[in-house]
Amino acid sequence: MKIDVVDNGGQWTHREWRVLRDLGVDSRIVSNDTPVTDLKAVDGLVLSGGAPSIVSEVDKLGVISQYVKELDVPIMGICVGAQFIALSYGGKVGPGRTPEYGKTSVEISDNSGVLASLPKTITAWESHNDEIKELSKDLILQASSGSCNIQAFYHKEKPIFGLQFHPEVNDTQYGEVIFKNFIEICRR
Secondary structure (H helix, E strand, O other): OEEEEEEOOOOOHHHHHHHHHHOOOEOOEEEOOOOHHHHOOOOEEEEOOOOOOOOOOHHHHOOHHHHHHHOOOOEEEEOHHHHHHHHHOOOEEEEEEEEEEEEEEEEEOOOOHHHOOOOOEEEEEEEEEEEEEEOOOOEEEEEEEOOOOOOEEEEOOOOEEEEOOOOOOOOOOOHHHHHHHHHHHHHO
């Protein structure tokens, strides 16, 4: 099992890698300008969070659009990674009504995919200025919070998932379960 983590400049990219490694996955951190041909052997991909604003600095996200469009493997985007996935499938992203930093309560309306077996409410760690404003018809809403309507989603036909919150941070409840669920999806 090999799942690489694409570094989008996030402060917790190494934590995402470490969670995967600690769960027994062969993983490495790769830059977001790694040629897509170098990723053909992976079983899955995590698009990390990052400092770039999806609104004004999308060019700092390298070639991740190629990963989303050309790789036929499960992908889990976190924070800016999720925002980019939503944008790639015709969603809308913009500045958040209220930038979020710290713990928030997330309400799960669809506990399937990477959110399988989670309770209806979890505490999650946030760190974002931008957020997903609207999902396309290809993406299904899974979770919301009081100040961010789109906390999690999945693609209705492909094993692609997006999380606005950070499951790799200890303050997120069930974060390890989310990674375990993603690993199981990658095994299929």
